[in-house]
Amino acid sequence: MTHTPTNPDTPRPDESAGAPGAETSAGERREAERDAQAIAQDVVARVLARAGTARSEGATVHTVHDGDQLDLEERISLRRVGGLSTELEDVTEVEYRQLRLERVVLVGLYSGGESAARDAEVSLRELAALAETAGSQVLDGLLQRRQKPDPGTYLGSGKAAELADVVASVGADTVVADTELAPSQRRALEDIVKVKVVDRTALILDIFAQHAKSREGKAQVELAQLEYLLPRLRGWGDSMSRQAGGQVGGQGAGMGSRGPGETKIELDRRRIRNRMAKLRREIAAMAPGRETKRLDRKRHGVPNVAIAGYTNAGKSSLLNALTDAGVLVENALFATLDPTVRRARTEDGRPYTLTDTVGFVRHLPHQLVEAFRSTLEEVGDAALLLHVVDASHPDPEGQIAAVREVLAEIPGIADVPEVIVLNKADVADPAVVGRVQRRERRSVVVSAHSGEGMAELRELVAAELPQPQVEIDLVVPYSRGDLVHRAHETGGSVVEEHLAEGTRLRGRVDEALAVELERVAVAG
Template identity: 85%
Template sequence: MTHIPTDPEHPATPAAATPDEPAARDAQAIANDVVARVLARAGTARSEGATVHTAHDGDQLDLAERSALRRVAGLSTELDDVTEVEYRQLRLEKVVLVGLYPGGEHAAREAEVSLRELAALAETAGSQVLDGLLQKRAKPDPGTFLGSGKAAELADVVAATGADTVVVDTELAPSQRRGLEDIVKVKVVDRTALILDIFAQHAKSREGKAQVELAQLEYLLPRLRGWGESMSRQAGGQVGGAGAGMGSRGPGETKIELDRRRIRNRMAKLRREIAAMAPSRETKRLDRRRHAIPNVAIAGYTNAGKSSLLNALTDAGVLVENALFATLDPTVRRARTEDGRVYTLADTVGFVRHLPHQLVEAFRSTLEEVGDAALLLHVVDASHPDPEGQIDAVREVLAEIPGVEDVPEVVVLNKADVADPEVVGRVQRRERRTVVVSAHSGEGVAELKALVAAELPRPAVEIDVVVPYSRGDLVHRVHENGELATEEHLAEGTRLQGRVDAALAAELSRVAV
């Protein structure tokens, strides 16, 4: 149900106590309309139909495994009174969404897009969206985010719907979360915690799990919550006794201080582990450079179809799911142009509006794959209501990665089979270089492959050499990494004419007959 404060069954709270004022009535009507549309779709990523796969997607064994681990409805470990819990595991079941907008039609449209995305995030995390509340407010209340009147109204909505969680469409300060929880009497989760929970569910590789845990601990550290004397674990000096003297007696290290220290130690260990994994990826990058294999990075907003596009280009068979942040662990696959040149395609983690800075920092080592690329395919969901907003959100994150500004970018407008042609045309006029594709139907994929082939760096050195038959390995490398114009088998060896990189040309000249 959509909560309408002026309904007789839901009396207006002090925050909306001016029903005769046209501006307040209009703002409430706008907010109600936005919430009604969001709830009608209730999570764009998961309620618009099941995931549709193509022959390029393979058996999708990872998806079957993930589906088997979905949360069971009705199970809960939550206590009735949230204040009894010292630290809580995030568990989303039945949620109410909460957002703010400063006023005006444009701000309301932006709030609707953001709230729809929040609903999709909540459902991806395994919850059921029951209701929503949108407030017109210039800036959040420092104590309860909504203000006392609207917070009391939210408590009524929570009680009426039987929700056990409130999800707020921003990152809350620790004091705001505590203040709101004290009023609504259920768990309050902000957008950042929700995204971190999805990442924790979907990470599979050792590095991915370490990166997510580090981000979670960075988020948790300032939000630890304890109560009074019960938190004291040690007694400093000789409390209650004699002989220690004035100024030496105290409660000692409290439990919350002890836990903070443990968290900091764990974070330091995770940073060391992630740093230790970096050389392996760097070695692979150097190996590609040594063999002159260019890398094409696929980046973009979450659920834009990056993995589907990777499968369409390479038959990689990586996991494809109609959900936000389905792919966390980067996937690198080899591909080949029509003229035989080898390159790699790297699928990266998706971005989202207001991506938690903890995640950007934790995944920085993975995202460096983009800065090292010869070409960036920026995949955009052309069927989304606000593709320009998604493009800007992705570029905001990419700007923090060194080297990205020098990488040529092509905006790939995906899902063309279900997109509005007017929206596609609008984005094409806005962006310098675009290509329109549908990873599902195959439309435009051939044109994208041709564009990639044209953009990849070409070998710089022209060769005409005869390679002894004993060095077939060099002939193979020319086939793999060079542009071979002609190949002729002579009595003394294989004659090769074409273009290769400088390092391979030097090796060929040393062994040439």
């Protein structure tokens, strides 16, 4: 029997059998990581290439229907500006209301694969537009492939350190995360990058705070901000405490150190809760005013058409094109927060109202949905819903789904007929428009800017609105001119003839008005 000596450094056959596979597996992983990094870099490069396009200066094109746009001039005067130092020797060098333009770095995650990368690009582009609308300059971005966020720092320690290097190299002062961060994640990330960290929810709330003008809108935004802030209050050690008690810090400072009141952070929480309760009461007190107007429209038989849709889809432009309302139009996200109601007429003279509502967005903060619920209920009482979609957007189907997700929470919305209005047809890809039309059978293609398709939209609205059903042919005393006026305002094809005993009316009116007319009609 021959004994073959073995070298202790030589691997045994059974040990080396799996080595090639292990090396191949490690190589595949490295290759996949390189591919993921290349995809992420390409996505960020495309997002940065479009940076700056969300701001309104020079980017908003108005039509004759938009009027003087005085509100837009006021908003631009408050715009944050670049190159502004907060340490000027002479404060008269700048207009005192202008604020320094923040310099931000975007950060996001995607789970892997081309489809996920495309979704991440759409979301990151939207985040850049949100940041610019809030008054920021997007300098750079970081996208990481990761199955789920790191519970500690959102990105993981290695990527967070890389983010810190990016922030330092471009001179950014803020990091914006494309998600809602947990309070612990935000604090941990701030400790690493050494600058302020803002998440998507805080960014949207900031835009709402800038754009709200009405008393109710401001109250709704403040309520949403306080709901977001409450779990994120942060203490700073003993300086926040007004009571010590027990063994403080393990140093035995018990006797004589027991304070009489709450800790500072508990006091802040209580004040916030009290303020939230007051805001809820104020918002509830404003509801009867809207309800009275709705009941008045119903009593006079005036149906309401609600305009809803994704932010920056062109809802206000559409309202202006249909009614010459002249409401603010801006190439920015959430330009309109306060609902606008304008009166319009069909071709045959029937009146109706158009209500322009606040826009929606992916992952709309639930605080805002709750705060604006009372306003959104206008949609639930509408006779028709015009769901406006930006046909030039790379993912219009995603916009439609995001809007319907929010609308599903509104009572009565399931009974409201919906028409998809594919706006911005003059700059949209015909293939994308056709794809959406095949999915949405009740749709119309328009351009509020060029006027394309607006006649078809008016015809569709007229066909969908309720028609007066009761035929009348009677004489109304001259003393009841108010009823004659209502017949012309709300009826269909109403003609009048002046007789000695009164005004003869022929046409169609709603049932309630028909009863009143019959009651006062002159006997033949």
